[in-house]
Amino acid sequence: MKRFFILFVVVLSLIVLTSCPGMLNKPPEKPSSPIPVDGAENQPKDLTLSWSCSDPNGDSLSYDIYFGINTLGIVKSNHTENNYTLNGLNGNTTYKWKIVAKDAKGGSTEGDIWTFTTINSTPSVPFNPLPSDNATDVSIDSSLSWSCTDPDGDDLYYDIYFGESNPPPLKSVGISTNNYNPGMLEYSSTYYWKIIAKDGKTQKEGLVWNFTTENAPPAVPYSPDPNDDATNVSVNVTLSWECSDQEGDTITYDIYLGLAGETLLKVESDYPNKSYSPGILLRDKEYNWKIVAKDSEGGIAEGPIWSFTTETTPPETPYDPVPSDDATSQIINPVLSWECSDPDGNTLVYDIYFGTNSNPGLVENDHTTKSYSPGTLEYNTTYYWKIVADDKRGGVAEGPIWSFATMNLLPATPTNPAPSDKQTEISLTPVLSWECSDMDGDSLTYDIYFGTDENPPLVKESHNGRSYLPGALEYSTVYYWKIVAKDEHGGTREGPVWSFLTINRAPSAPINPTPSDGATNIALPYDFTWECSDPDNDTLSYDIYIGQSEPLPLVADNLATNTYKVTGLQSNTTYYWKVVAKDEHSAAATSDIWEFKTKNSPPLVPYNPQPSDGATNVSRTPSFSWECVDPDGDDVTYDIYFGITENPVLIRSEYDLTYYPITSTLANGTYYYWKIVARDTNGLTSESPVWDFRTENTPPSTPSNPTPSNGVTGLYIDITFSWSSSDVEGDLIYYDLYMGTDISSLSPVATNFTGNSKTITGLEYETLYYWRVDATDDKGDKTRGPVWNFSTQNKPPDISFAKYLGGSNYDYAYSIQQTNDGGYIVAGYTESNNGDVSGNHGYKDYWIVKLNNKGELQWQKCLGGSGLDEARSIQQTSDGDYIVAGYTSSNNGDVSGNHGSYDYWVVKLDETGNIQWQKCLGGSGYDYAQSIQQTSDGGYIVAGYTKSNNGDVSGSHGENDYWIVKLNETGNIQWQKCLGGSNDDVAYSIQQTSDGGYIVAGYTKSYDGDVSGHHSYEDYWIVKLDGLLNIQWQKCLGGSSKDLAYSIQQTNDGGYIVVGYTGSNNVDVSGNHGVYDYWIVKLDETGNIQWQKCLGGSRADLAQSIQQTDDGGYIVAGYTNSYDGDVSGHHSYDDYWIVKLDETGNIQWQKRLGGSGGDYAQSIQQTNDGGYIVAGWTGSNNGDVSGNHGGYDYWVVKLDY
Known part of the structure; x- marks a missing residue:
């Protein structure tokens, strides 16, 4: 019965749930984990967006993708994958995006809006x-x-x-x-x-x-002889000139000569001298000539065209004069003329001699026509003249002296006018008179012009006598008049225009004053006015007199208007004033003396404040003081206003002192405002301006503890700066960050920000930068920090190619080497059997891949059996073939001779990857080969670790031991050695040394046996063996945490370079950045530490491979999960991390490679062209990675400059 009831409940529940499907559905989770991360910068212009999202009900999801710059628009609807690729974005641009997740049942969830900024591109090379x-x-x-x-x-x-x-x-x-x-x-x-x-x-x-x-040309030829425009030049002339070259070049000359108006002909080329004789020239001809100077470097200077005229025949003697010789009654403004010609047809000019002397003087030379006007002459006078003709080519002809007599004289100009010119105060019935005479004694009549116009009209014609009555005139009026005298021969003489002014009347006395007579309480300034008129309508001016008693002093004169602004008088005082009116003819009229009284004055504006206006660093318990006076001598009291705004509040009224103490303690570094209102006993006030001061304040401490530390080198170009600074008063601190490459001119890169860190991106590679932080508290006081410096790393190489090799399963590359043909050989293992992979024997196979120099696949081989077969190390042999080492659990297929569990498996391949021989080495336990190298005798040395103590293995110390095996050239064991103690000892790297011995690196957890000096947990364990595998020395390196060595190489100086990773930060290790760091250790030839470097960030950084480079430095490869410290360029999760060091371990450059999945570099080598080849595996399919086949792929990257 109970079972039946339970079954009933279950069935009923299912019915209810299926009938209400909406009750079961839950919307998708909110999209999260964006890549690029929110706010990411320096993103590529082609990138893939990705995100995480799940559905609580396990429903399939689709996505609406929104994207844009300022506003979001949908770019993809119902997208079924949680990634989306964008191409061709703008550089240096911030983009926004969000994801809306939708399940198949109508549920949807909108994600946050995320942003990222694309990388800025460098300008092109000019x-x-x-x-x-x-x-x-x-x-x-x-x-x-x-x-x-x-x-x-x-x-x-x-x-x-x-x-x-x-x-x-x-x-x-x-x-x-x-x-x-x-x-x-x-x-x-x-x-x-x-x-x-x-x-x-x-x-x-x-x-x-x-x-x-260009070459400097010669100077322009100059100083011609004959001079330019010379005349009367000999027909046998020698031409000469001057010329020089500022660079001392040899000069030759092209000489051009010809008649004026004709084309200049080149008469000499490349002439070496500065003088030239052209032979006999034509007489009385104008010649043109020029010189072109040429230097030995091709410079040319062309001289101007000069001219000269050759000597000539003189002109004829001038003749046929007009007026004729001895002529009489000639007009007084005659035109003289004559005739003359030149036998050569030359143009003539004339020198003219003229006067009343029988030997006349020169009045004009080089006259160009055969006529001449001597001007207006005297009447009834004899004049003498002669002409000298000149052809300006040296020919001159002088004519005889001719004479003529002029006609009658005009009357004299009228003079001595009455009234005299410009006379004033003339009667209204004047008699006009003047004087005039005629030198010939002719009788004269006069035309009379008279009126008020400056050009008076004719009022009387041919008037006899030298006086005239014009009739009754107007008061105060200017009249104009003139006289024209006429003789009986028709001669006239016009006199000047004269004027006179008739009598004037004075203006009226000024009246109707403002302020009115007896006015009181006059506030200054005040516009005084009055009224005044002139009976003749003359223009008036005024003199103003103001004072406290007579005689009143003059305060203004010649005012043009009947108003005057009065200022500067004493307050509450009786004054007297008057006005004198003057017309333009100096007539004057004086007003009565009027009286007024001024208004009472307020106190002066308070001044001279203490603290002074704008004062700083003022005590927090100040006392106020000021100065103030009353111009009337009244008693003054004060209202005091004070506060922290520009409109201070009243804190004391009717205070009778000019000193006021503040009894409370003011805030530090604060602006305060105050003012004073002064009031006299009559209630009049004056208000001071609002003054301000700032109280004393302690600025922030000097910025210190910089990150990056001062003088550090090898930094990436994106840096987060940090420092320490504090304020003793707890003020908020703002910072300004300055940077530059010139210590004397740093520029602000971030200003007025809070928080003692700032990230700056996109610096230049290989550059020494200086930086400084200034700290300013919220009171405005600033402390300037010291100048620190750092150097950025060298520019890393670019990706030449990146190849993704594999199939749909997991493919892991562990070893790569450049081959003799410039290509590459790669070894690792594969679980795939499609894509690039074929021939897999089952589960995991050695996968050997041969690439050409462009990274293109030439051949591939899967080696192994049905078990697990993992290759760890490969090398091209001296015969052009290949040797591979790793381990196997197979005993079929390509594998034979397995001793049990896992064996070392060493395979010799020919140049196309075919097996020549193979060897299983080991015992019944676990034997893992990690490193192989061909030795100088043509054999091989192999290193790894073993847990066996039978079969090929002997001498085990317990747990895992280093197992070193020396093989001959056909893979047979020559000798073997187990090294270690009672705990785990794992070897990863071996190399034959220059003395024929071997150097081995790995880690140890042992404290006994062959091991001594162990620190704690795992230590690097470096062992030097002789040629027979006997220990020469051993070193435990590390600290109190994990320290695992993965790669070792003998260096050019006979020492050794070791790399792996460390979790320690004590004993041998210093400078650890976080969880695990790359740990690079340089040893001398006996294993002593010369230097050590921890490289990385706050998370895990695991180095796998190191090689010394041609420049004596080192190249390191591994992978990182950090995004700070020494690491930059983080993509997501684990990335390849390639670091180039100088010979003392300082970072020269670092480069992070990968995408949003896991990317693990295992092997690196410098290539023949100076670049680098890196191998490992990748789970990414974005960022630097594209074309992944699925799972993890071999990822081979070539880096080049």
Whole structure:
């Protein structure tokens, strides 16, 4: 019955649930874990977005993807994968995106809006220089120009380097155009120049270009003989000139000569002298000539065209004069004329002699016509004249002296007017009179002009006598008049225009004053006014007199208006004033004396505050003081306003002192405001301005404890800066971060931010930077920090190729080496049997891959049996074949001779990967080979570890031992050695040394047996063996945590370089950044530590391979999960981490490779071209990785500069 009831309940529940399906569905979880992470910077322009999302009911999900810059728009609906690839994004741009997850039952969940910023692209190298590189014969006034582009379309600015030295000096900074005028250059000089293009974040330096300026030509020929325009030149002339070359070049001359108006002919070429005889020339001809100077370097200077005229025949004697000789009654403004000609047809000019003397003087020379006007002459006078003709070629002819007499004289100009010119106060019925005479005694009449116009009209014609009555005139009026005298022969003489002013009437006395007579309480300034008029409507001016008693002093004169602004009088005082009115004719009228009384004055504005306005560092218990006076001598009291705003509040009223103490303690570093209102006994007030002061404040402490530490080198170009600073008063601190490459001119890169750290990205590689932090508290007090410095790492190489090899399962590469043909051999293992993989025997096989120099697959081989077969090490042998070592659990297929469990499996392959021989080495336990190398005798040395003590293995100490096996050239054991103690001892790397012995590296957990000096947990264990595998020395290296060595190599100096990872930070280890660090140790030839370096960040950093490079430094490969410290460029999860060190272990550059999955580098080697080849495996399919076949793939990366 009970079972039936339970079954009933279950069935009923199922019915209810299936009938209400909505009750079962839950919406998807909120999308999370975005890649790129939210706020990521320096992202590639082609990238894949990915996210995590799940559904509580296990429903299948689809996604709506929103993407944009300012606003989000949907770019993909119902997307079924949790990643989405974007291509061709803009550089240096911040993008927004979000994901809306939807299940199949209608449930949906909207994710957050995430952002990332794409990488900024460097400008192109400046190109296309003008003048072109190595140009010659460049003009000395040339301008420079170039071309440059920016992939992101950023505005570009340029630094110009220019000069005659190489490298050229800096000439101009930050110009915005791609051209530059260096000014006038020197001849025959070589100039060097380069351009640095900057887009505000990065810069690109151009090549140093050069050009050579043109040769300096000779000087322009000068100092011609005969002089330019010379006349009367001998027909047998020798031409000469001057010329020089500033560079001392040899000069020759081309000589051009010809008649004026005709083409100049070259009469000599490359003539060596500076004088030339053209032979006998034509007489009385104008010749043109010029010289072209040429130097030995091709410079040319063309002289001007000079001219000269050869000697000539003189002109005829002038004749046929007009007026004729001895003529009479000639007009007084005659035109003289004559005749003359030249036998040679030359143009003539004339010197004219003229006067009343019978030997007349020269009045004009080089006159060009045969007529001449001597001007207006005297009446009834005899004049004498002669002409001298000149052909200006040396020919002159002088004519005779001729004479003529002029006609009658005009009347004299009227003079002595009455009234006299400009006379005033003339009667209204005047008599006009004047004087005039005629030198010939002719009787005269007069035309009379009279009126109020400056050009008076004719009022009387042919008036007899020298006086005239014009009739009754107007008061105070200017009249104009003139006289024209006429003689009986029709001669006239016009007199000047005279004027006079009739009598004037004075203005009326000023009346109606403002302020009115007896007015009181007049506040100054005040506009005084009055009224006044003039009976003649003359323009008036005024003199103002104001004082406390008579005689009243003059305070203003010649005012043009009837108003005057009065200022500066004493308050509450009786004053007297009057006005004197004056017309333009000096007539005056004086007003009555009027009286007024001024208004009472308020106190003066308070001044001289203490603390002074704007004072700083003021005591927190200050006392206020000020000064104030009342111009009327009234008693003054004060209202005091005080507070922390610009509108202070009243804190004391009717205070009768000018000193006031503040009794409470004020806040530090705070601005306070105060003012004073002064009040006199009459209630009048004056208010001071609002003054301010700032109380004393302690600035922040000097920034210290910098990160990066001062002088550190090898930093990545994206750096998080941090420091320490505090404020004793607890004020909020703001920071300004300054950086630059010139210690004397640091620039702000971040300002006015809180928090004592700041991340700066996109610095230049291989650059020494200086930086400083200034701390400012919220009161405005600043402390300037010291200047620290650091150097960025060398620029890492770029990816030349990246190859993804494998199938749909797991494929792990452990070893790579460059081959003799420039290609590469790779060894590891595979679980795949598709894609690039074929021939798998079952489960895991050795997978040997041969690549060409471009990383393209040439052949591949799967080696093994049905068990587990994992290759760990491969090397090309001296015969061009290959030797591989690893371990196997198989005993079929390619494998034979297995001793049990796992054996070392050593395989010799020919050059195309075919097995030549194979050997299983070991016992019944576990035997794992990790490293193999061909020895100098053609055999092989193998290292790994064993847990066996039978079969091929003897001498085990317990647990795992190093097991070192020496094989001959056909793989037979020559000798073997177990090394270690009673705990685990695991060897990973072996190399034959220059003395014929061997160096081995791995780790130990033993404290006994062959092991001594163990620190704790795992230690690096370095063992030096002789050629027979006897221990020469051994070293335990490490600290109190895990220390595992994976790779060792003998160095050029006979010492050793070891790499692995460490979790320690004591004893032999220092500088650990976090969980595990790469640990690089340099040993001398006897195993003593010369130096050690911990490299990494706050998470796990595991080094796997090291090799000394051609420059004496080292290249290290492994993988990292960190994103700080020495590590930068994090993609996600674990990444390949490649580090280049100098010979003392300092980072020169580092490079992180991978995508959002796991990426694990295992082996690295420097290649023949100076680049690097790296092998490992990847689970990514984005970032640096594309084309993954599934699971993990071999990932082979070639790095090149």
